[in-house]
Amino acid sequence: MTTELLSYSLIPLLSALAIPFLGRKNRKITEILANVTLLAGLANLAYMIFHPMNRNSGYAVFSFDGLTMSMLFTIYLVAICCVFFASVSGMVKSEKNSFYPLVMISVSAMSSMVLAKDFFTLYIFMEALAVTSFALIASEEGTLGIEGAIKYLLLTFPASALIIIGISLMLLAGGSLRFDIMSQSFSTAHFAALAFITLGFAIKAGLFPFHFWTPDAYQGAPAAVSAYLAGVVTKISGMYALVKICMAVRLFGENAHAISSSLLLAGVITLVFASIAALTQKDMKRMLAFSSISQMGYIAAGAATLNPIGILGAILHIFNHATFKTVLFLNSASIEKSVGTTDMRKMGGLEKNMPFTSWTSIIALFSTAGVPPLSGFWSKLLIIISLWITGFKFAAVVALIFSIVTLAYFMTMQKKVFFGKPKEELKEAKEASPSMLAPAVLMSLIIVFSGIFFPYVFDFLEKTL
Amino acid sequence: MTYNLFIYIIIAAAAILAVTAGKMLTSAIMLAVASIALSLLLFNFNAPWAAVFELSVCAGLITVLFISAVSLVKKEDESLKESRGKFLLLPFLALAAFITFSVILPPWFETLSGYAKYPAGEFKVGEIIWNLRSIDLLGQVTILAAAVFVVKSVFGKRSEQ
Amino acid sequence: MTTNLIAVGLPLFSALLLLLISEKTKYLKELLSIGVLLTSLIAAGMGLILSMKGVQTSLNLEWLGSLSSFSLKADMLSSFLLAAVSMFSAAVSLYSFSMEKKGSSKWFYFNVLMTQALAAGAVLSDSLITMLFFWEGMLVFLYTFIALSADSKETKNTALKAFLINAVTDLLMIIGVLITGALAGSFNMSAISGSKLTLTGWATAGYVLMLIGAVAKAGAFPFHTWIPDAALNSSASFMSYVPAAIDKLLGIYFLARISLYLYQLDSFMQIVLMTLGAVTIIVAVMMAFVQQDYKRLLSYHAVSQTGYMILGIGTLNPIGIAGGLFHMINHATYKSCLFMTAGSVERQTGTNDIEKLGGLFWKMPVTAVCFIIAAAAISGIAPLNGFFSKELVYKGSLETGYVWFFFAAEIGSFLTLASFLKLGHSVFFGKLKPEFENVKESPFSVLFPMVIFSAICLAFGFGAYWPIKNLIEPSLAGIGIVSSHELAGFHPDYLFAFSLAVILLALGNHILGFNLAGKRAHKASDHIHHAPILSEIYDMAEKKFFDLYELSMKFMNYFSRLLFKSDRFFDKITDNMPSGFFGYTAEKISAAHSGSYSLYMSLSLIGALIYLFLAGGLK
């Protein structure tokens, strides 16, 4: 029970509980407390990652490996960027004494999720995470947020019931709900349990045809929140568990073929479907949402190959997706602030006015489309290679073709928003303040450097998995 | 076995009534009936703690929440006219589904129940909650804290801006 | 053999005799035809009894030199078919006695007699060439039959359409026959069956070409399109005779002959046949469900039911084959009966539009009761004959291990029952329209065949043991198929539970549709007709978008222009194709994200179900 790692989930929780009391008088304290907590966590994590000596003590309850560490790092990184952006942009219109605690609780729940060692723990924290995200989406006035939140709640609820059914099948087959029990004793009941649990998390991850809530939730949410949701929240609540299951499934290979191949099929359909749907979107946030769905397709396909390279690629792609999608959503928020809309038909020629926003967007979208040597290229490459060598050659070709489609729709977006002739009414648009740009710039640097120094990143993960 | 069957039929019937009922208040009450029947079932399964929880939280708290929400949106109850045909269809569908399921599913369930495996040791509920699954308590605290802030966020005052 | 020859020769000669009789004479030509056809029926019945006793007769005449002899052979299957064909001819001639709406009486009976003669010859033929001779002869009379049944331009067009579709498929069949004969070294079917051909190389082509001919005759998808048109433009007598009975009997007979007697099929062809059957069932029944015309609705069902027969034979196991053959005879019975009720209603009220009809039950009780029996039979409600044959088909298709075909057949049953609930409800129940206050029941000659047929429906249902034991099993044994299972009898097993569930669903669906459409029975299919994706498909189907014939006609028109413009066309392809495709798809996808929660939820739940099937969670 006592473990240092638990602090990653306990400290944000305590901070969340403390914020309403400390911040009652002065609202600034709320923001500072939230930022400091997350920054401290991030610094601690960075230290842990670069000093491998500390990592080898025994931990009883929570699992601890490269996957956990990289996921924790992703969570804290995206959270600090979004919270910092929210506090400096002044775009949070809801009450701060409930907004920041909600973010803190969701960070805590996500950390617990990635530290969890059994399915039921995963389930509880996933629900806690979901509850906070409903409130975050609906935290502003207006109908869109409520619509997104209600659709998110109702459309993903069957997933919870399916996961519980899966868990009861595991209970039936021996009573242990831990991930690693799968490798020791495997029976048909375990197989059925996994089928249900995979289905539940596929709904939570928004794979086709369960993706309908995703665009609505992202579009309806306030600007900083949609970056946070798209960057980590929905990835951890759905995709992380799928990757974890695929790692467990790998241990009994042939038997679980049906599960993994249907997941792979869903992944490939998702990436095709969502890329095409993104082509004609008119709202910037909605287009980004569809792009996010299609990247989920890549991750699912990669993980479902059950090949070490594919799983590694999937984990890396979760991390990369968190970086580039956060940049894009934060930039859309900056644009919303200076232009007043996210409708792309009303934009054009913002390049002159907002050069930093434009260039960080280009880096992020190149990374999404997989242009070398940015980080997105490597993870996509790993996924495609793994698809090819495990015999899904057609899927590999499709994945390759649709990364070109990705590039196509993002170039359309870039052209509509930043290039071309400036519109009269947008002449006065101003670049975002330096502090608002800081998160996007930081993330872009991470994209570039983790791309260039990719061999080191690969080494780190390969050793620890 | 007959007792359980009886309770299941009550639950299913209450669920169907809750879905088909014209008034939302009736629906909420029917849901409470289903909850009470479920808690009787849990007692019968020798799970008193779960039964008490089900009775107090689901049949009690949730029903109260539903009824208060219904009274808050009362006006809407009368204005929202749904076509009744699709609800009247449910009993037929449920019966058809029952016949179909009872043909298809039981063999599969039988296979599954063949895999039932007894665990190494039997623990008391308290032991399980406090010692073996203590991390779930953290989860419960997290989700309760989340619930508090959710309510605060949804119903709280808007900020100065 | 002579008794059997009566059924071929007598109608042929009396048809020629009929041409000499003046159109103006009253009753003479009708009574002559009825008499001749009844005689044929008796002769065919005697032939059948002979065959049941195990006597096999044959006839061989010198014909066409060394190529082929004129050979007829009455084994059990042929005698059975001959008796069935003769029965329908006799019934329809009786039925048409006092039906005015059938075109010129003289030509009508001439066509009936010719069709009877040629169909009887076709089922008796033992040589493929002899069979082609009779078969192609029927094609000519199909054209004259439709063209002379009413005097309008649409009728001529429909006749031409039917002629062309069947001519093209028959041409393919001729090529198939020639290939088969060349490979086997003989055109004599008994000789070929001694060493069955296997599906390799040219033999596959031969089989597939003959298959096209057979299923096109039976009216399977996609060669069925002339039948619904004929339903609108020709008479009920014709519909109840040719598309409902004779074409099914011949097509399925020939399908059984080639698939079981001449060729040894492999598992791939089995899947092709079963898929063809399943697609026919679903497509046609979907169309049938939304029709608003009595006869047109029935005609789509005539197509859909063919699917069950093809599915049954395609299973290639004795249970399914027996089901297919039994369904063939059952279908002919109740579908003829249903078309006769349609004719009867049309005769007395002057319309077939179900929106205008209503509440006729007490006005036309005999017709209504016959309709109810036949509709229950076609919907597979136990214990009528349709139930037993469908059950055999289900069992056969389950036995092959491809569960999807079973589900397709069940969906077919569901929609069949739903559409007959709609039809019966809106024609015979509900409120009686004031203009039908004085409607009377049809005369005896119209009612008698209907009553006979519904009696057969009941008899073959309650006593399904007799026809299966004495007609179907010996027929199959005659072509070398013996079942190890007990085929006859009522089994209250899981299949029965399943069909009970389907009946309940259809009932629920009808109540739902009836309520949604504001208690108008003829609109009870609207909730499916206007469902999001289906409505567009239905629109396209109504515009004959899926009609091979119409498509090829249009194609011919555009072909020359297309050639002329091909240069630009290819330019366009290279320029616009990718963006056009993606743009179009993206628009469609966008339209699907309509913001409607119910749609999202339903799609998600369906997706979850599909996933569970794929993941094999329900093994």
Place this chain on the structure above:
Amino acid sequence: MTSTFSMDWLFAAIIFFIGAYCMAVSRNLIKQLIGLEIISKAALIALISAGALSGNTNLAQALIITVILVEAVIVATGLALLVKAYKVNGAIDIKKLNNMRG
């Protein structure tokens, strides 16, 4: 005592079906939440039955208590969102929540 596992799960499947049907067809948000509750009842039945069959009722109880708590929080959240939606839109009709499309 003979095992009732098959019967339990059969009824769980039926109750799940009823709830799912409710969530798929109803337009009323409160009905949606009621459907959600019915689905989770099905999950609880599955859980306790599996626990009872494998002689692990106490673990199942512990899990059920947590699941009930989670369920209560989710319903409370749903009702809170519903009341807010009612305040903003003046309706609890889910068909009116279709402002985002494409």
